[in-house]
Amino acid sequence: MTTYAIGDLQGCHAEFVALLERLDFDARRDRLWLAGDLINRGPDSLACLREVHALGEAVSVVLGNHDLHLLAIARGGMSHKRSDTLQAILDAPDCDALLDWLQSQPLWIDDGLDDPDRLTVMTHAGLPPWWSVARARELAGEVESTLRGNRAGGFLEHMYGDAPRRWRDDLEGADRLRAIVNIFTRMRFIAADGTLDFAAKAGLDATPAGFAPWFTYPRDDDPRMLFGHWAALGGQTPGAVVRAEALDTGCVWGGSLTALDLTSGERIGEPCQTRHGPS
Numbered sequence: 001m002t003t004y005a006i007g008d009l010q011g012c013h014a015e016f017v018a019l020l021e022r023l024d025f026d027a028r029r030d031r032l033w034l035a036g037d038l039i040n041r042g043p044d045s046l047a048c049l050r051e052v053h054a055l056g057e058a059v060s061v062v063l064g065n066h067d068l069h070l071l072a073i074a075r076g077g078m079s080h081k082r083s084d085t086l087q088a089i090l091d092a093p094d095c096d097a098l099l100d101w102l103q104s105q106p107l108w109i110d111d112g113l114d115d116p117d118r119l120t121v122m123t124h125a126g127l128p129p130w131w132s133v134a135r136a137r138e139l140a141g142e143v144e145s146t147l148r149g150n151r152a153g154g155f156l157e158h159m160y161g162d163a164p165r166r167w168r169d170d171l172e173g174a175d176r177l178r179a180i181v182n183i184f185t186r187m188r189f190i191a192a193d194g195t196l197d198f199a200a201k202a203g204l205d206a207t208p209a210g211f212a213p214w215f216t217y218p219r220d221d222d223p224r225m226l227f228g229h230w231a232a233l234g235g236q237t238p239g240a241v242v243r244a245e246a247l248d249t250g251c252v253w254g255g256s257l258t259a260l261d262l263t264s265g266e267r268i269g270e271p272c273q274t275r276h277g278p279s
């Protein structure tokens with residue numbers, strides 16, 4: 001059995017299928033971790049969602065900001081954005097089943113919790129230095145149980161926003177859940193006091209003054225942290241002082257789709273077939 005972690009699909013279905021073929025992936029034998037943002041911007045989000053859903057127990061997924069955006073449109077009354085490519089999902093006969101499945105997915109997955117040397121965690125955007133693994137897992141669980149419960153619609157209605165920009169343990173209600181979502185699914189640059197920047201999305205040469213990538217801050221523990229979300233990193237984590245491994249190599253922007261073999265550390269790439277994202 002081989003476990004592979006793959007970065008943001010963003011509707012790049014042809015590349016996803018080609019990558020699985022290149023890996024000789026067998027759902028009866030192998031396992032897949034997907035870093036979220038399965039959909040949006042790319043050409044075939046519906047096929048991506050169906051493909052991942054059909055993999056059943058062979059796949060573990062964390063939710064990304066674009067996955068939550070789809071849920072917010074479908075079930076939180078939010079509006080489409082101009083660059084969205086989500087309509088085919090909303091019009092599909094199996095839309096409800098796909099969305100029910102998506103809404104039940106976690107913000108966080110881990111393996112090897114009982115062994116600090118083997119401990120591997122995955123979230124869409126990363127793990128901030130101020131949360132231990134146990135604390136982060138617990139906080140992800142607060143959002144996951146809300147999404148699975150009867151307050152999900154209200155949560156999705158109030159999920160959007162950049163405030164509060166800094167985590168506090170005494171945050172409550174919608175602010176608390178929004179802060180957790182923003183940290184796990186939108187974080188890139190943070191300040192030393194824990195303030196998040198939501199404006200900068202390019203590479204490290206555009207680091208805003210007073211901020212630094214989340215993986216350049218030390219932690220008290222040393223988990224292996226897999227994340228997607230930040231396409232401009234191109235799969236690199238320059239300056240990292242923790243074990244952070246970037247998986248989003250910007251397939252939708254003309255880059256490639258990358259699979260990381262979690263045991264050997266080998267990276268296998270499938271080039272973008274057609275540049276899909278808006279310029």
Ligand SMILES: Nc1ncnc2c1ncn2[C@@H]1O[C@H](COP(=O)(O)OP(=O)(O)OP(=O)(O)OP(=O)(O)OC[C@H]2O[C@@H](n3cnc4c(N)ncnc43)[C@H](O)[C@@H]2O)[C@@H](O)[C@H]1O
Pocket residue numbers: 037065066068069159160161162178181182185186198201202203229230231232233234250253
């Ligand atoms: N609580 C909440 N509040 C608000 N929104 C919420 C939310 N929860 C969910 N959302 C959703 O999240 C979005 C905001 O998230 P953000 O993370 O703020 O922004 P994004 O533009 O959607 O980032 P994306 O996920 O597409 O990342 P990528 O690196 O691929 O792309 C980012 C940029 O990188 C650039 N890029 C890609 N490859 C590059 C490269 N090689 N070099 C330089 N730039 C590159 C691209 O041009 C692109 O502009 C909202 O639009 C909303 O839909």
